[in-house]
Amino acid sequence: MIAESIALVGHPNVGKSVLFQRLTGRYANVSNYPGTTVEVTRGAASFLPGVMVIDTPGVSSLPATSEDEQVTARVLLNEPLRAILQVGDAKNLRRTLLLAAQLAEMQRPMALALNMMDEARARGLHIDHAALSARLGVPVLPTVATRGAGIRELTHSLVHVSAPRFELHYPDPIEAAAQAISPHLPASSIAPRALALLYLSGDPVAEGWIEQHTDAQTRQHLAEQRAQAQRVLDQSVAAVIQQTRLAWADQATADAISSHAKADVRSSLGASLGRLAAHPIWGLPILAVVLYVMYWFVGVFGAGDLVGLLEENLFGETLNPWMTSLVQGVLGQSLLTDFLVGEYGLWTMGMTYALALILPIVTTFFIAFGILEDSGYLPRLAALTNRIFAAIGLNGRAVLPMVLGLGCVTMATMTTRILDNKRDRLMVTLLLALAVPCSAQLGVVMGMLASVSLGATLWWAGVVVGVLLAVGWLAARVLPGERSMLFVELPPLRLPQVSNVLIKTLARLEWYIKEVVPLFLIGTAILFALDKLGVLPGLIQAGQPLVTGWLGLPAESSAAFLMGFLRRDFGATGLFALESAGLLSPLQIVVGMVTITLFVPCVASVMMIARERGARVALSMLALIFPLALLVGGLLFRLLSALGWS
Amino acid sequence: MKRNLLSRLTQSSERSSAQPRTLAEVRPGRMARIIRFSSASPRWQERLLAHGVAPGCVVRVAQHQPVTIIQIDHTELGFERELARAIEVEAL
Ligand SMILES: Nc1nc2c(ncn2[C@@H]2O[C@H](COP(=O)(O)OP(=O)(O)O)[C@@H](O)[C@H]2O)c(=O)[nH]1
Numbered sequence: 237m238i239a240e241s242i243a244l245v246g247h248p249n250v251g252k253s254v255l256f257q258r259l260t261g262r263y264a265n266v267s268n269y270p271g272t273t274v275e276v277t278r279g280a281a282s283f284l285p286g287v288m289v290i291d292t293p294g295v296s297s298l299p300a301t302s303e304d305e306q307v308t309a310r311v312l313l314n315e316p317l318r319a320i321l322q323v324g325d326a327k328n329l330r331r332t333l334l335l336a337a338q339l340a341e342m343q344r345p346m347a348l349a350l351n352m353m354d355e356a357r358a359r360g361l362h363i364d365h366a367a368l369s370a371r372l373g374v375p376v377l378p379t380v381a382t383r384g385a386g387i388r389e390l391t392h393s394l395v396h397v398s399a400p401r402f403e404l405h406y407p408d409p410i411e412a413a414a415q416a417i418s419p420h421l422p423a424s425s426i427a428p429r430a431l432a433l434l435y436l437s438g439d440p441v442a443e444g445w446i447e448q449h450t451d452a453q454t455r456q457h458l459a460e461q462r463a464q465a466q467r468v469l470d471q472s473v474a475a476v477i478q479q480t481r482l483a484w485a486d487q488a489t490a491d492a493i494s495s496h497a498k499a500d501v502r503s504s505l506g507a508s509l510g511r512l513a514a515h516p517i518w519g520l521p522i523l524a525v526v527l528y529v530m531y532w533f534v535g536v537f538g539a540g541d542l543v544g545l546l547e548e549n550l551f552g553e554t555l556n557p558w559m560t561s562l563v564q565g566v567l568g569q570s571l572l573t574d575f576l577v578g579e580y581g582l583w584t585m586g587m588t589y590a591l592a593l594i595l596p597i598v599t600t601f602f603i604a605f606g607i608l609e610d611s612g613y614l615p616r617l618a619a620l621t622n623r624i625f626a627a628i629g630l631n632g633r634a635v636l637p638m639v640l641g642l643g644c645v646t647m648a649t650m651t652t653r654i655l656d657n658k659r660d661r662l663m664v665t666l667l668l669a670l671a672v673p674c675s676a677q678l679g680v681v682m683g684m685l686a687s688v689s690l691g692a693t694l695w696w697a698g699v700v701v702g703v704l705l706a707v708g709w710l711a712a713r714v715l716p717g718e719r720s721m722l723f724v725e726l727p728p729l730r731l732p733q734v735s736n737v738l739i740k741t742l743a744r745l746e747w748y749i750k751e752v753v754p755l756f757l758i759g760t761a762i763l764f765a766l767d768k769l770g771v772l773p774g775l776i777q778a779g780q781p782l783v784t785g786w787l788g789l790p791a792e793s794s795a796a797f798l799m800g801f802l803r804r805d806f807g808a809t810g811l812f813a814l815e816s817a818g819l820l821s822p823l824q825i826v827v828g829m830v831t832i833t834l835f836v837p838c839v840a841s842v843m844m845i846a847r848e849r850g851a852r853v854a855l856s857m858l859a860l861i862f863p864l865a866l867l868v869g870g871l872l873f874r875l876l877s878a879l880g881w882s
Numbered sequence: 883m884k885r886n887l888l889s890r891l892t893q894s895s896e897r898s899s900a901q902p903r904t905l906a907e908v909r910p911g912r913m914a915r916i917i918r919f920s921s922a923s924p925r926w927q928e929r930l931l932a933h934g935v936a937p938g939c940v941v942r943v944a945q946h947q948p949v950t951i952i953q954i955d956h957t958e959l960g961f962e963r964e965l966a967r968a969i970e971v972e973a974l
Contacts, residue, residue: 478936619960
């Protein structure tokens with residue numbers, strides 16, 4: 237039997253996840269909603285045995301316009317729901333009621349938590365929640381999730397909720413269409429009228445659901461009804477429906493709210509700071525400080541200190557020798573021993589890589605990310621960097637994956653999920669794989685280039701950034717779909733909640749260990765097989781003519797390139813060894829570093845691309861990136877030679 | 883290049899106009915009442931409506947750079963100036 241659940245639904249940033257923690261026990265399960273890349277959190281309700289609580293992604297309204305909203309729509313349509321718990325921001329009552337009207341129309345058992353009551357009170361707002369409750373026909377309860385205020389009353393009412401009989405009256409063409417459609421709709425978990433309205437407003441999830449549950453003839457009838465309603469309206473059906481609800485919400489808000497001191501948003505400290513952080517001038521130094529602190533925490537402390545401690549000391553000096561001798565003691569010198577603790581061993585390479593090299597980086601990143609997320613700074617970061625990304629057909633939301641890419645491209649590829657649509661995710665994935673060097677590689681590259689000259693570093697940076705911009709610019713034109721404009725809500729800046737950040741970090745880490753670490757292990761196993769089958773030396777030899785003839789590098793560097801694909805930092809390290817032996821000229825170093833940077837990061841990242849975007853996309857990207865990296869490297873070799881480099 | 887120049891020219895004329903006609907022309911710090919959404923695609927209209935931005939309501943413009951930020955009720959919304967140009971307003 238499937239457990240019944242209570243779905244938390246509400247706008248982004250209203251305190252759903254804090255409330256979720258209050259309603260569930262310790263353990264939360266974060267997973268992708270089936271068939272999507274959207275995270276949904278589930279946990280057992282601590283106040284109702286056998287009932288699950290689902291934390292859905294934020295919605296502004298339905299029809300769903302983003303993948304996040306679609307998931308929420310699917311939860312509402314498909315899950316065996318015991319109740320809907322809408323979480324709303326008390327200080328934005330009008331908007332909260334706009335969504336409440338839509339949810340109440342579904343006529344499922346429902347309650348509304350007016351959260352952030354503390355902030356509403358601080359602004360002098362007094363809300364008559366009994367009046368609202370009567371109007372909507374659902375319990376309305378004030379809460380302050382962060383302090384746990386109002387939770388007991390909320391859980392109490394959730395145990396006994398019943399379905400409201402809420403309906404709004406829409407302009408005639410819409411009423412007519414809704415009434416004509418409703419009888420033809422198969423039974424769903426929401427009221428037929430609500431489903432009809434969703435369908436009329438063009439919600440993709442409702443359409444998909446109807447597609448699955450009706451025959452072609454019925455669908456034709458539905459489509460005709462919708463077209464007819466649209467013909468007589470001068471605005472889109474969706475807009476008319478929404479305006480009707482908004483008119484109701486306006487009235488309900490005006491009746492329920494009385495504000496004493498007309499305190500303005502501008503007066504609070506968080507709001508003033510928030511204003512500064514998005515300011516065209518003051519925002520920039522703040523941005524610089526935030527990025528620097530983040531770089532320091534993730535790049536220097538995480539990727540430097542912690543990795544050093546774990547990889548060199550713990551794994552390199554203690555764990556791995558111990559593990560190796562243990563396995564050798566038990567298994568002797570066998571293939572299995574090699575498989576576990578050999579050069580390409582599951583433990584010595586795969587686990588060491590996943591736990592000692594990547595884990596510290598992602599942990600520090602998740603903490604930094606959680607703090608930015610919880611403080612409300614993230615949308616401001618997107619606003620400030622929007623211009624830069626607009627130039628390559630993206631919007632400011634792309635800043636996060638791109639910055640994280642400097643830590644670990646594999647993880648960054650995963651975070652492209654926060655982007656609005658498929659097109660943006662595809663573009664950022666490509667740019668990450670092609671032109672963003674990860675921390676492991678960046679260290680070696682910078683070290684080697686610095687040993688040549690400042691000019692060499694500038695050439696490298698110039699070419700890599702140039703390729704990034706050019707490919708971004710081109711991809712924006714070639715890929716179908718339009719650039720999506722930035723549209724963000726800027727919540728007031730708040731002091732991040734330690735527990736919220738920690739719980740989110742832990743849930744994400746669990747996810748990393750369960751879903752990403754296996755990729756590193758599979759990658760290692762592939763390497764091991766290639767090595768044992770003797771394919772590696774063959775590949776190295778096959779690549780030699782290209783490396784010597786076209787790129788002008790010594791034959792030995794062919795191995796470094798192959799290793800570079802398997803682990804990008806290995807590749808750079810391989811070239812580093814050649815340089816130390818005095819085998820590379822400055823020209824060769826610049827060409828080698830540029831080519832290696834443009835190469836695909838590592839096996840794990842390719843698998844991550846395949847998992848997130850599909851195997852076909854991953855193969856196409858490889859087919860694009862390898863030749864492109866070689867092309868740019870070869871051209872650079874010729875250009876620099878012509879300029880008199882040697 | 884050409885487009886940049888063009889948009890810069892229109893921007894400066896937007897600033898100097900005494901009677902703003904679109905949200906993009908409203909000076910930072912001023913209030914305006916929304917009259918209608920002109921050329922905004924339905925998708926953006928719905929986004930705006932979902933945030934309670936509808937004809938008849940009053941918003942305060944906080945800034946236009948690097949993005950337009952408006953305040954409605956107790957929420958701040960940030961979007962690109964292109965969208966602000968598609969929102970017709972009257973000055974208050
Ligand atoms: N002042 C105040 N802040 C809250 C309250 N509930 C949540 N928050 C904060 O609001 C921010 C967003 O909360 P979160 O639960 O992540 O929102 P979600 O996006 O809806 O899951 C966090 O910084 C929370 O600490 C509340 O009742 N009062």
